[in-house]
Amino acid sequence: MNTELLGIIATFLLTLVIAIPLGKYLAKVFAGEKVWTDFLKPIESGIYKLSGINPKEEMNWKQHMKALLTINLVWLVYGFFVLIYQDKLPMNPDGNPGMTPDLSFNTIISFVVNCDLQHYSGESGVTYLTQHVVMMFLMFVSCATGIAAAVVFFKAFRDKTSVRLGNFWEFFVKSITRLLLPLSLIMALILAFNGSPTSYEAKDQFISLQGDTVNVSRGPAAGMIAIKHLGTNGGGWFGANSAHPLENPNYVTNMVELIAQMIVPIAMVIAFGIFIRRRRLGWIIFGVMTIGMFLLLIPTVSSELGGNPALAKMGILQTTGAMEGKEVRFGPAISAYWSTVTTIISTGSVNNMHDSSMSLTGAWQLLGMMVNSFYGGCGVGILNYFIYLIIAVFISGLMVGRTPEFLGHKVEAREVKIAALITLLSPFLILAGTAIASFIFTSHGDAAWAVQPKNWLNNPGFHGFSEMLYEVTSSNANNGSGFEGLGDNNVLWNVLTGFVMLIGRFLPIIGPVAIAGLLGTKKFIPESAGTLKPDTLTFGLMTFAVIVVLNALSYFPALALGPLAEYFTMLK
Structure with missing residues (x-):
């Protein structure tokens, strides 16, 4: 077997070896059970005391969302002004402007929304x-x-009927600590x-093999x-992100x-099944997500290892696959796996x-972000998947002529309307x-160029459309x-x-949590012969x-x- 393919297999297997026990650990942490990291409780208690938080104060889903939105608004306002005036603040040895x-x-x-579009x-x-007090800080808290x-979503399905869904701040702090x-x-x-740098010094200077003087950025990366x-x-310390040799040395x-x-x-999916005491459901969700990943991965690897058909027609031999834009340290196969x-997942690195x-490959990359629920981001991946699950429950209920149910709770018009709105x-x-x-690109009047400079799209054909589609899709998928x-x-892309x-x-966070909170308050209906079981292979x-x-x-159009269109034009 190709050694590059062995690298993909080894990486995925090692991922599962870590993620599955991590999921079991997280289920215990958020359920309040004893775990080996309980020695951190005094630190957490200090944070609660300093912040005036009572972690035992139960919240309903609306109070959770109020807390979530309020603190994110604070971070947004704080970071906005720090970035504008960063040139007047310390720790700027390279003299970068505001x-x-x-x-x-x-x-x-x-950075507040965990997108890190740069x-x-x-x-x-x-x-x-x-980089520290805005970017790295927000990387921790946006993920948490x-x-x-x-976890609020998990709590809604743990008990048969429940309005009290734990404390947002406790879940938030534990996610970090x-x-x-x-x-x-x-x-x-x-x-x-x-080899990744950890220095606070300014740019380093060295002489290249060609005799050129090169200034290399560094920092506590x-x-x-x-x-x-x-x-x-996904935000990179360096502009080239993890293609940079100091950000990803080997x-x-x-x-x-x-x-x-x-x-x-992956661990959050496993934790969900364990936390709500429906392990089989967790594994079914994991299985669907994994199938989806491989259906995108296999054609991507095949496309990149197959090389460029336009170069093949010119008689150029491509023994290593499509290497344009790839790092020679890694090759096309593991690069296709990374992409x-x-x-x-909403990493974006x-x-x-x-x-x-x-x-x-570009089509598969776009489709992965459009689906946005094959594992997905930290926590939000399973929330995105839940919307599809509710739609599936609704359709299945219609097919058998029963009121749709999920985990013993009736799915009624209000929940379906929320799911439909989030789906659209x-x-x-x-x-x-x-x-x-x-x-705006096809407009040529002065009004259009007031918000968008000329010559901002290098490829005005099908690939140029893909570039615009990718930018918006990546933003929506965080x-x-x-x-x-x-x-x-420029102003247009920054604001849009x-x-x-x-x-x-x-x-997409508020919608699933609202559905779960509403379902959690409803009377529990015991399973019967006609109950639609969501933890089956069929479902x-x-x-x-x-x-x-x-x-x-x-998205097909x-x-x-x-x-x-670019692919078929290339073939022609």
């Missing part, structure tokens, strides 16, 4: 101080926000010992690289970063340039956002990766993607069919105008 208001607006929303380059766009929201900080410390040490992957954040760090971005999303993982991927939200944001960008042929640091990220983050396949059909109907 951000413009529109770029600061986009950047702070991006319309700036890490080396020149931010300072060491803002998603996990805490998921019991999960993110310890794992980030371990990962940062691995990266540091493999290892810690940020760790949490960017563990928290499925194949070992490449595997570590790949494993890190997958373990928490699949980073787009089905890259170890290769997606803009140089084969056209069909992503296509609306993606397609409307791309339409706005396309309209992913953050991009087709970098697009000039995105800012609003898309904001809406695409919080409504798992039904949910998968709903995912396929809804996304095909929503847009994909046909972009990557699919």
Whole structure:
């Protein structure tokens, strides 16, 4: 077998070896059971006391969402002004300037919502101080926000009937102290010992083999690289992200970063089944997500290893596959695996340039973000999947002529309406956002160029449309990766993607938590011979069919105008 394929298999298996026991651990942590990290309780108690929080005060789902939205608003306002005035603050040895208001607006929303879409380059766009007190800080708390929201969702189904769903702040703090900080410390040490910089010095200077003087950015990068992957954040310390040799020095760090971005999303699925005492349901959900991942991964790897058909027609031999935009340290196979993982999960980090991927690979990358529930981000992945699950429950109930039920609770009109609105939200944001960008690109009046500079799209054909579609899709999925042929640091893209990220983050969290909270208050209905059991293989396949059909109907026309048209043009 190809050694590159062995690398993919080994990486995925190691991921499962870590993620499954981690899921069991998280279920115990959030259920309040004894775990080996209980020695951290005094630190947590100090945080609660300092913040004036009573962690034993129970909340309903509305109070949870109020707390979540309020604290995120505080972070947004705080970070907006720090980024604008970063040039006047300390820890700026390279003299990087403050951000413009529109770029600061986009950047702070991006990091608050766990997207980390970067319309700036890490080396020149931010300072060491803002990398710490804005970017790294938000990487921890935005991830913890998603996990805490998921635990509220878990609590709604743990008991037969319940209005009291625990305390948001307790779930939030434990997500950081019991999960993110310890794992980030371990990962940062691995990266540091493999060559990722941890210095606070300014740019270093050296002479290249050609005799040129080169200034190399550095900084305390290892810690940020760790949490960017563990928290499925994705923002790079350097502009080239994990394709940069200091951010991802070798194949070992490449595997570590790949494993890190997958373990928490998978662990949350396993934890869900254990937490609500329906382990089989957790495994069914995991199985559907894994099938979805492999259906995107296999054609992606095949496409990248097959090389560029246009070069093949010219008689150019491609023995190593499609290497444009790839790092020679890694090769096309593991790069294809990374591009699949980073787009089905809301990480968005890259170890290769997606803009140089084969056209069909671009289609699979887009589709992974459009589905946004094959593992998904930390906590929010299972929330996104739940919307598809509720739609599947509703359709199945109609097919057998019964009132739909989920885990002993009737799914009625109110819950289905919420699920339908959330289902329609992503296509609306993606397609409307791309339409706005396309309209302005094809407009030539002075009014259009007032918000969008000329020559911002390097590829005006099918690939150019794919670049615009990818930017909006990545923003809606809180992913953050991009087709970098697009000039995105301007007023239009900063404002447009800012609003898309904001809406695409919080409504898909509020919707599932609201449905779960409403279902949790309803009278429990014991199972009978006619009960639809969600933890069966048949229902798992039904949910998968709903995912396929809804996304095909929503996005096929847009994909046909972009990557699919580019592919068939290339063949012609």
